[in-house]
Amino acid sequence: MIDLKNLTIEKAHKSLKSGEFTCRELVEAYLKVIKEKNGELNAYLEVYKNVLEQADVAQKKFKDGNATILTGIPFAIKDNILFEGQIASAGSKILENYTATYDATVIKKLKNAGAVIIGRTNMDEFAMGSSTQTSTYGVTKNPHDITRVPGGSSGGSAVAVAADMALVALGTETCGSVREPSAFCGLVGLKPTYGAVSREGIIAMGNSLDQVSPFGKKVEDVEIIFNALSKHDPLDSTSIPDELRDFKIKKQNSKRIGVPWHLFKEGVEDEVLENFKQSTEKLKDSGYEILDIELPYSKYSLAVYYIIMPAEVSTNLSRFDGIRYGFSIKGENLLEVYKKSRAQGFGKEARRRILLGTYVLSHGYYDAYYNKAVKVREKIRKEIMQTFEKVEFILTPTAPILPFKLGEKLDNPVAMYLCDIFSAPANLSGVPSIALPSGMSKDGLPFSLQFMASHFQENTLFDIGKKFETIR
Ligand code: GLN
Secondary structure (H helix, E strand, O other): OOOHHHOOHHHHHHHHHHOOOOHHHHHHHHHHHHHHHHHHHOOEEEEOOOHHHHHHHHHHHHHHOOOOOOOOOEEEEEOOEOOOOOEOOOOOHHHOOOEOOOOOHHHHHHHHHOOEEEEEEOOOHHHOOOOOOOOOOOOOOEOOEOOEOOOOOOHHHHHHHHOOOOOEEEEEEOOOOOHHHHHHHOOEEEEOOOOOEOOOOEOOOOOOOOEEEEEEOOHHHHHHHHHHHEOOOOOOOOOOOHHHOOOOOOHHHOOEEEEOHHHHOOOOOHHHHHHHHHHHHHHHHOOOEEEEOOOOOHHHHHHHHHHHHHHHHHHHHHHOOOOOOOOOOOOOOHHHHHHHHHHHHOOHHHHHHHHHHHHHHOOOOHHHHHHHHHHHHHHHHHHHHHHHHHOOEEEEEOOOOOOOEOOOOOOOHHHHHHHHOOOHHHHHHOOOEEEEEEEEOOOOOEEEEEEEOOOOOHHHHHHHHHHHHHHO
């Protein structure tokens, strides 16, 4: 029996290399758990038919001496990442039959490394949501308590890892969609620097915010995946050239952590705040300096996000028109085809954001909303950059609340949007951020905190993350 609970990439790699188990045996161990648990949890929308063949390709790499650290490692991928020949529906009815015609760059990289991609996972429709309840394909349940949500939008990927249905997974972040489900499922999740990982072949949500992001049980796993995926890609015009990426650690400040206590006044659950305070004490005991910092503009992050994101969403989703991508409802004329297909193909949350985005971009409101939000975003970015001249990290809880009940917040979009309150600053400013488990509540639900660091300082996040794993 393979001990999936405690398995890491490094451990799996050693065992595959020594022949303790084969790539097929490893994948079969996960397939067995999927068979037992996926019916209830609904993490995977589909397990790919060629999984065992992928395992054989990986095995051959070991035999030929071409194996790398990711060879044979079982991944789950979010349903908005293109894998040639496979359906990618982004959790939406409008893409229910869309088959990818090419591989996303991140998939090419995983394939070249010989990773095994088990299947595609459930997500909020077009990555819009914080609970994986807006998918056309049903809700995903939290393995720590199946009456609760797993977080979102990459909830399926999070649950796949948390319930041992994959060793690691990929999700995407536009605003917290990997960190928040990491928090709710007790995992490590990294939102990389904007431009670090290619988005070629990702179904876009908000182009100025989106970033492919890994999940793992341990910091070291997320680090290995990030290092394998982070590279300039000429196919993605927002990808940063390698020579402009600076991974050097600014040693002089490396023990200073800034906490914007003033942001926690409202909406943070008592238990979450208590756990957070305890974590800061533990960090202090380990020699870190905790400084009170002010981020006056960052309190507008959510307001800014909920203008910029829908603007980009309304533009991106305009391509789904009932003519391309499969799903189509007949009509008397072209306009009617558009109208009917879009009305029936998109769910409620997607429609809400298309309307909001169209409104803030419309003539007459553009300056009042969109332009203003862009200006405030720049102030937030500057404020965060200036803060990193004084401290090495910014620390907050990952989410203000513990995983909530299934069905909750669905009829209150604003309450749902508030889950993103600590996520937004990193996506708006482009800095990296890592979510780390920080203990369990009395009801057995995971707590989590997140560190942010300056652009391309992922290595410092991995260092402090590994340190925190030993003291939490
Ligand atoms: N909760 C965020 C939203 O609903 C999640 C976006 C994301 O990161 N994909 O917009």
